[in-house]
Structures are given as C-alpha cells and as structure tokens.
Amino acid sequence: MLEKSLNVKSDVVIYDLEDSVPPSPADKDGARRRLKQFLQRADLPEPSRVAVRINDLSTPFFAEDVAEILASSAIQTLVLPKIHSAQDLHHVSRALVTTSLERKSPLKIIPSIESARALWNIGSIASWESEYSVARSGIVSALLFAAEDYCADTSILRSRSRRELLYTRSQIVIAARAFGLEAIDMVCVNYKDLDYLREECEDGRALGFTGKQAIHPTQVDVIQSTFVPTSHEILRAAKIVHAMKAAHASQQGAVGLEGEMIDAPMIKQAEQTLRIAAAAGLEIPTVTTD
Known part of the structure; x- marks a missing residue:
C-alpha cells in the first residue's frame, strides 16, 4: 500500500x-x-x-x-x-x-x-x-x-x-x-x-x-x-465581476444581470469563485460589454 x-x-x-x-x-x-x-x-x-x-x-x-x-x-x-x-x-x-x-x-x-x-x-x-x-x-x-x-x-x-x-x-x-x-x-x-x-x-x-x-x-x-466551480459558475462569476466594474465606473453600487440584482456581497462570492478556478488551473472566460 x-x-x-x-x-x-x-x-x-x-x-x-x-x-x-x-x-x-x-x-x-x-x-x-x-x-x-x-x-x-x-x-x-x-x-x-x-x-x-x-x-x-x-x-x-x-x-x-x-x-x-x-x-x-x-x-x-x-x-x-x-x-x-x-x-x-x-x-x-x-x-x-x-x-x-x-x-x-x-x-x-x-x-x-x-x-x-x-x-x-x-x-x-x-x-x-x-x-x-x-x-x-x-x-x-x-x-x-x-x-x-x-x-x-x-x-x-x-x-x-x-x-x-x-x-x-x-x-x-x-x-x-x-x-x-x-x-x-x-x-x-x-x-x-x-x-x-x-x-x-x-x-x-x-x-x-x-x-x-x-x-x-x-x-x-x-x-x-x-470540489471546483463548474464552467457555468465560472462564466457567471466572470460576468458579475465585469458588470460590477462597469457599475462602479458609473458610480453605481448595484446592477441588474440576467434578471438578478447584483451588489457587493455577490461580487465577493464571484471573486472567490474565480480565485478557486484559477488555483485549479481552470479556464476563466473573457467577458466583454456588447
């Protein structure tokens, strides 16, 4: 053994x-x-x-x-x-x-x-x-x-x-x-x-x-x-981080995303998801504004 x-x-x-x-x-x-x-x-x-x-x-x-x-x-x-x-x-x-x-x-x-x-x-x-x-x-x-x-x-x-x-x-x-x-x-x-x-x-x-x-x-x-984020979770987290950066640039504290209201606690969760994904060597998609 x-x-x-x-x-x-x-x-x-x-x-x-x-x-x-x-x-x-x-x-x-x-x-x-x-x-x-x-x-x-x-x-x-x-x-x-x-x-x-x-x-x-x-x-x-x-x-x-x-x-x-x-x-x-x-x-x-x-x-x-x-x-x-x-x-x-x-x-x-x-x-x-x-x-x-x-x-x-x-x-x-x-x-x-x-x-x-x-x-x-x-x-x-x-x-x-x-x-x-x-x-x-x-x-x-x-x-x-x-x-x-x-x-x-x-x-x-x-x-x-x-x-x-x-x-x-x-x-x-x-x-x-x-x-x-x-x-x-x-x-x-x-x-x-x-x-x-x-x-x-x-x-x-x-x-x-x-x-x-x-x-x-x-x-x-x-x-x-x-025990790692799914591809769906990673994509959602990337979208949240991107959306919140845009919101903060516009002096907004919250933003709507796909029917959900996103604010500070949710961006903390999203950032944690991306940290875990990066540590596991998983691909993190690039999100852009349409």
Whole structure:
C-alpha cells in the first residue's frame, strides 16, 4: 500500500497509523517502523502532499508516533484523531515541542472531529493556538469530519440522505470558516458507487466544505472534479465581476444581470469563485460589454 501511494493523484496523501493498523503493540510498532523507513525515500510526493494520521493521545502508541515519525522533514501535515477539546491540542503541542524537530514552516495540524464533545467544543478547537513557538508546535490548518466515529459516539444512524448529519457538518464548516481554516468532509463509504459519491461531494461543497476524504483511489477524480466551480459558475462569476466594474465606473453600487440584482456581497462570492478556478488551473472566460 505504501508503494501504491506514490501514484495516487490526490491533493494530500494521508499515511495512517491508527485505524488501518491492528491494535496490537507488535502491529503498531511494525507499521511505524515501515512508515519511518518509507519516508526516507527520495521519490515521495512533495512535502505539502504528505500527511500522517497518528494514534490518538490516549493510546500508548501516541508518544512513539510523535518521536519516530515527526522526525521526518517530509511530513508537513499531522492528522490528529479523537480530538475532543482545546486541552487535547495543548497536550499534543507539548509532545511536539519535546520530541519533534523545529521546521522552516509550521507543522499543519488537522484535528479530527469525531465525538459529541468535539462538536460541543468546536469553537475552541478551531481557534486553538499553542502556548509554544509555532515553529515547534504547529498550527491548526483545517478541521476534518470523521463521520463513522461520530455516529458511533452519538448513536446517530447514518443514512444515504445524510440528513441526520446536516447540523454537525454545517457546524464544522462554520467553525472552520470563522477562523480561516479548511473544512474537510466525511468519507463516502460507498466507494464503488461513484454516482452517489458525486452526489455526496456536491452536497458537501454546497455546505461550504473545501475538500473531502477518499478511501479508495477510484474516488479521487470524482472528488477533485466536483470540489471546483463548474464552467457555468465560472462564466457567471466572470460576468458579475465585469458588470460590477462597469457599475462602479458609473458610480453605481448595484446592477441588474440576467434578471438578478447584483451588489457587493455577490461580487465577493464571484471573486472567490474565480480565485478557486484559477488555483485549479481552470479556464476563466473573457467577458466583454456588447
């Protein structure tokens, strides 16, 4: 599986030491040792694409994961499972300062939201700042939703409609946006049903998520193609920006466009759409006045 990761085209590859590894000490030690050796390779993905999910801080494996794995400069992102509060992040921060190296750029920390307590404390998790130097202890860069763990903790029964998770997912997005973080949506467990995956991606993007976890390489293309603006959205955004520039030149604060009244909030949305499209390398049409 480690070898296969070299050919995956996802934005980030997460090497998992937690749920994908059996819970025995021998299995955990073996997985950690193999990953440490693998991370020394010269043909790894770019460091910005490499993340590791370590065992949670309540386990006896947490300290060794931090000491052994985070010594690698190839890792720029750390996924932390079962973060329930800001206090948990302080605990992790102290471990990072004690055992990991100082980096040229801060380690990105992604707390995994997977319990009722985590959702209750979502604001303090999203706004967390370390009491130590960020060069040693890292910064929170995103919130990740682990739906299966969350449902197990809350007794929520997950369905194909996702209705029962609407409140939780919306809260995660709002907290992430409030503090300038990315919001990563839940895994689609129906990994062979790509039509349903697309539906779930469209739903997540509409809620404000900026990305989605994949559990199989076949999911990557669908996720990447869905979490970017459509050609229709890009064209509309370009028209809005063009129309508003003309309106402002005429000292107008709003303008009608194709039956809609366009004003300042809508131009902010349009500009964001164009920024995302440009970052994704999508074509942005030139709009002219007829």
